[in-house]
Amino acid sequence: MTLAIDTPRAPAWPRWLRIDHPRASAKALGIAAAAVIGFLYLPIVVLVIFSFNDNTVTTLPLRGFTWRWYQAALANQDLLTALWNSIYVATLATLVCILFGVPAALALDRIDFPGKALFRRAVLLPLALPGLITGISMLNLFRVVGFDLSLTTVILGHGTALISVVVTQVFARLQRFNRRLEEASDDLGATPLQTFRHVTLPNIRSAIVGSALISFTLSFDEIPVTFFLTGRDNILPMYIYSTLRSGITPEINAVGAVIVVSSLIVIFFSVYLLSGQGEGR
Amino acid sequence: MCRAARHGLILATNARRPLAFIFVPYAIMFTYSFFTRTFPTMEPDFQFGNYAALLIDPQYYQVLLRTLKISFLVSVSALVLAYPLAYFLAFKIASARLRTALYVAVIVPLWVSYLLRAYTWKTILGSEGVLNSFLVWSGILSEPTDLFLYNQFAMVVTLTYIFVPFMVMPIYTALEKIPRSLIEASKDLGVGRFRTFLAITLPLSVPGILAGATFTFCLSMGDFVAPFLVGGANGAMIAIVVQSQFGTALNWPLGSALSIVMLVLTLAIISLSDRFERTGRLDLA
Structure with a gap:
């Protein structure tokens, strides 16, 4: 207990820097982490989706399902x-x-x-x-x-x-x-x-x-x-x-x-x- | 003991072979860098003309500077993306099994076809690509823009994407090693979360940041797939120039000299970060 008194107190931080809501900050961190993982898998998902898309250019909106590109690759x-x-x-x-x-x-x-x-x-x-x-x-x-x-x-x-x-x-x-x-x-x-x-x-x-x-x-x-x-x-x-x-x-x-x-x-x-x-x- | 010695002898003689296989090629490249080019081949020589050309001709040193700039931007953006993720994995997930699963999910893309992942960014960022057609469809843009592809922005995005896992790995390892008692002690002493982070967590994770940044910087410096796919005319990197010296330009001595410069730069950065990391470790002991 005495220890806490002897220790110099931390100076107060400006209000906007204080992140005192553990739930809110953890949530923000979780969202950021999920976004980065999503970013890592985005191109892979895009690649797979467009391999089935019935269009010669890779553009949105999707046109419909096709096996055409797989057949072409096999031939x-x-x-x-x-x-x-x-x-x-x-x-x-x-x-x-x-x-x-x-x-x-x-x-x-x-x-x-x-x-x-x-x-x-x-x-x-x-x-x-x-x-x-x-x-x-x-x-x-x-x-x-x-x-x-x-x-x-x-x-x-x-x-x-x-x-x-x-x-x-x-x-x-x-x-x-x-x-x-x-x-x-x-x-x-x-x-x-x-x-x-x-x-x-x-x-x-x-x-x-x-x-x-x-x-x-x-x-x-x-x-x-x-x-x-x-x-x-x-x-x-x-x-x-x-x-x-x-x-x-x-x-x-x-x-x-x-x-x-x-x-x-x-x-x-x-x-x-x-x-x-x-x-x- | 005799058994171990016998074992050792066999292994040591075995080990020397790949050693030669790795070193001799670099030595040959070093020799070539002093040769003179006589189109379409080269002649043995000992002159510094190739290195002088790199310093005098703006075409080369400008590309080198641009490469350094892009590698730096990539390292910084990868750090910004990777740190929160590594922090989240290390501190916010209670279940060890879920933590391992997520960590694996982050690492796996690193090993999955690099070429195809880089290429997909071309289809995402292109003028008819996914991003553009999405923006036009949602009404944010009235017509597709070609601002996304074939420039330095596209390269930074693609390379950052590729190297984020490289950044997460060492930072996560460093964060994992931090004794939880230090953080609890700081909190018990009445220090706020943010200050605890600045005073304890961040400094202790510096070795991880350094290791990740070194890897990212060196690897993006030598990359020639991303500039080829998404870089365009003003996105050429040093590796593209090296490649053309051995291909269409057919100037092996100059290409070798450029490679030696890259090699020295890479080794210098690696040993520099090694030293920093070691002093960092000493401070903690």
Whole structure:
């Protein structure tokens, strides 16, 4: 009680600055938060609605329901080839990410090696650096090495750009993992490989799967790296990108709606996996 | 122990490979930036002409300044939108499950097709777009305006939209970490809500703000999809110029020099905010 008297009293604030109605301020905050979340989903909703709208221009008012744009997209051979190439690229790029990303995360977690700090930065670099720079520097590399641009170069580029996703997620999970379990397995006579397979792997599996799913979806719309590394074979993001140059077609809305909705589902699933028993993030 | 060492050796040798794969390309780019351009290719050289051109030719430094300005505006607007949301999530939602669900709902758009989300803004802001036709329909405008698309406003809107989740994440994390007892103590001592916010919550969330602003600033600086889709003639950003040097303009040395400038700027901003964040942490300890 005496404490309160000893403390200098806060000077009075001008009336308009005093927010003394807890209910009113909480309500205002809630409305603001809801508006921002609405803002985040607005374009996605617009995209899906207009993919079913029977009009060649995306304008209000809506004209009526149609499957026309989906049928047109399914009949478009270039688009289907690009989609197929994208699936191929995304699958292999994800494999590259896992094959190099998981050992890298293990190394960061458990081993002190010379240049570790540098290595850590290098792995995270593509995440913070503009993708454009990653793309251009890879283009330079392939030119020096004498690689022709093809789907293979795109796969390597996506692998490099997306490996940081896998490393950060798996590393975060490893940091929470109780190493005693591995020691126990070791003491009970398991070989290192057995310990890895039966103790370590099950604990980081959901992080690996979750980050793999995210890499897969990101590979589907990676533009900055793809732009510099594609050869003759088109892949989906490049196809959409070059179609947009010639103007908007509702066909793109249809393809876009399919991609956005399916990646929404995949991402929700992978975020659930990554959060690991609802621990958040 | 021997097992761990063996394990380690395998992992370390494995780890060095991606390291080279990441660093060598940047080194090559650095080398190219000193080369001389001989249309349509280039010749090995060591001269600073490319960097000099960036400083002398207004075409380049003006674009660079515009890029910095837009990235700054984007960071500020993203902060204005993200802070109340992060605050609401961290303090106003009692149920942990609902909080996680809403947090996920904010993060998910970040991973969903960036290209398509940027492209949708073009259909919203265009002269026949959703916004215009809505305004005409509701009688606010008598005819569609082309003020919304192909300018810096459109770019700030699109980029802000894209980077709001990037801003929410670190701010939310910072707010979550603030001990509730500090805020209660301040209230017990008779300090009003607003002053408590200014004196305790806001300063303690500065590391989160810095992290979010760094990410947003660096990523919008390097973006070339938004300027391409909604930027128009006076919305060109540095990334568009870099891209054209490697494409139609076919001037790889100049493009490399520009990329190096971008790289240095980005790294400088990252390490600067790193340092600020660390001193901020020291103050609290």
